[in-house]
Amino acid sequence: MKSKKELLCYCVSGGATTLVNYIIYFILIQAKVEYLAANTVAWIGAVLTAYVMNRRWVFHSKGHILQEFSSFVFLRFLTLMAENILLWLTVSCLGLHPLPSKVVVSIITVLSNYVLCKYKIFQKEEPNHG
Structure with a gap:
C-alpha cells in the first residue's frame, strides 16, 4: 500500500513540476x-x-541534502541532455512545433526521472541489524 501512495504522491508532485516546466517553457x-x-x-x-517536493513529500528523505541534491541534479542533467536531443530530433529533424514536441518528449523523461529518483537518489537507508 505504501508504494501506491508513494507513486500517487510522485504523480502529483510530477504534475506540479511539469506544470512549472511547461509554464516557463511556454513563456520563453x-x-x-x-x-x-x-x-x-x-x-x-x-x-x-x-x-x-520529492525529498519532503514523496520519498520523505532524511539523507544528506548536499549529496542528494548533487545526485539529483546530475541524474536530472542526464535526462535534460536526453530531452534536448529528443527535442532537437522532433523539432529540427522532423519539423514538429516545439510545444507539442515538448509534450511527447516529456512522457519519456517523466518515467525516467521516477526510476532514477526511486532507485538512485532517495534510497531508504536500511536499518542496521548487526
Whole structure:
C-alpha cells in the first residue's frame, strides 16, 4: 500500500513540476527564445521544484541534502541532455512545433526521472541489524 501512495504522491508532485516546466517553457517560446535554451531554463525551474517536493513529500528523505541534491541534479542533467536531443530530433529533424514536441518528449523523461529518483537518489537507508 505504501508504494501506491508513494507513486500517487510522485504523480502529483510530477504534475506540479511539469506544470512549472511547461509554464516557463511556454513563456520563453512566446518570447521568441530558442527552443533548446527555453527548455534548459525551464529545466532549472522544474529541477528545483521537483527536488523539494520529492525529498519532503514523496520519498520523505532524511539523507544528506548536499549529496542528494548533487545526485539529483546530475541524474536530472542526464535526462535534460536526453530531452534536448529528443527535442532537437522532433523539432529540427522532423519539423514538429516545439510545444507539442515538448509534450511527447516529456512522457519519456517523466518515467525516467521516477526510476532514477526511486532507485538512485532517495534510497531508504536500511536499518542496521548487526
